[in-house]
Amino acid sequence: MSIAVSAIVQPSRLLVVMIGAMSLVVASIGIGVVIGLIGVLPFMPKWISASAILFLSFFGFYHGTKRRKPIQLDISGAGQFRLTEVASFAPCSTRNRPHVITNGEEFKLLGDSTLSPHLMVLRLQAEDKRIITVLILPDSVSRDTFRAVSVACRWIAMNGKPLNANGE
Structure with a gap:
């Protein structure tokens, strides 16, 4: 043999869907931080952490699907x-x-x-x-x-x- x-x-295509779903979950956490559903933070740390979370969400999607x-x-x-x-x-x-x-x-x-x-x-x-x-x-x-x-x-x-x- x-x-x-x-x-x-x-x-x-299944991998792209899974990476996209994971990125959307992470992005929704960032949005939850901005509107105050997740955590109680002062204004500036709230926007900095939410921006970092959203950036990492989009970067993760790009990095996972670029090749x-x-x-x-x-x-x-x-x-x-x-x-x-x-x-x-x-x-x-x-x-x-x-x-x-x-x-x-x-x-x-x-x-x-x-x-x-x-x-x-x-x-x-x-x-x-x-x-x-x-x-x-x-x-x-x-x-x-x-x-x-x-x-x-x-x-x-x-x-x-x-x-x-x-x-x-």
Whole structure:
């Protein structure tokens, strides 16, 4: 059995909705501070804290949603991960194959990755010790692809000896 898998991971709409809901809750706390529903503060500390809360709410939403580009995830039979950012998606049958032009970067799976039936948080380490995190939710890929990537990652975690955070 080969664990080689190739998948194009689309940005998750569910994740954007969850981040947006969390940002709205935090923003409503800031509004509650301004109108006096939350806490009893003098005028100036009330506006400073409310402004900080609202700023953090909008910053959190922006930071959580700014990197919304599809990536191509290739897992080799030996357990190597290769990530390539997809500039513009087109099927492989097209003549110029825009998503296969670059080779991408190689990574190894870290041991602190999370693999659950409804969420995969893949922590990957490059050769230069840089660590990136790839979130894969069920709406990012098809059901069969989600299962194939999950099985491959579990196999690597059990047999491929994933690295710890120190790269050992």
